Amino acid sequence: MATKTIIVPEGMEFIRDEIGYAPAVLVNDTLYIAGQIGRNDQRELVADKEAQFVQVFENMQRILETAGARFEDVVEITSYHTDMRDLPLYMEVRNRYMKGCYPAWTAIGAASLCGAPGYFLEVKAVAVIERGNE
Structure with missing residues (x-):
């Protein structure tokens, strides 16, 4: 039988409680x-493009750590971009966090994200966590 656990890092409770979904499962x-x-801990959009991309990966890192995982455990990423010309910057930032990791990756162009202007990137991922002999 499958065991399902909702993963909510500290500071991301509003995602579950107000918006109605889990940051990860x-x-x-x-x-x-x-x-x-x-979006930063104050729930504000990070305006600078590179800083916004970094924030995306910082948010992912918090989720991974809360679940007992690392970027090395990520097996698939889907990234959504409002401007596909940002791919070199995206890859540069991604590689700071995932150097030497080679997950399957799909990049998708999107007219807008989050229904609001100013969002340049959204990233979802799947990780498989090696638990060892428990």
Whole structure:
């Protein structure tokens, strides 16, 4: 039988409580991370493009750590971009967090994200967590 655990890092409770979804769901050893955007702990959009991309990966890192995972455990990423010309910057930022990691990756162009202007990137991911012999 599958074990399902909702993953909510400290400071992200509003996502579950106000918006109505989980930042991530762990099913057995597979972690499904919902689309992460460049919003900081004050729930404000990070305006600078590179800083926004960094914030996306910082948010993902918090979720991974809360679930007991690392970027090395990520097996698939889907990134949504309002401007596909941002791919080199995206890859540069991604590689700061995932150097030497080679998950499956799909990049998708989107007219807008989050129904609001100023969002340049959203990233969702799947990770498989090696638990060892428990």
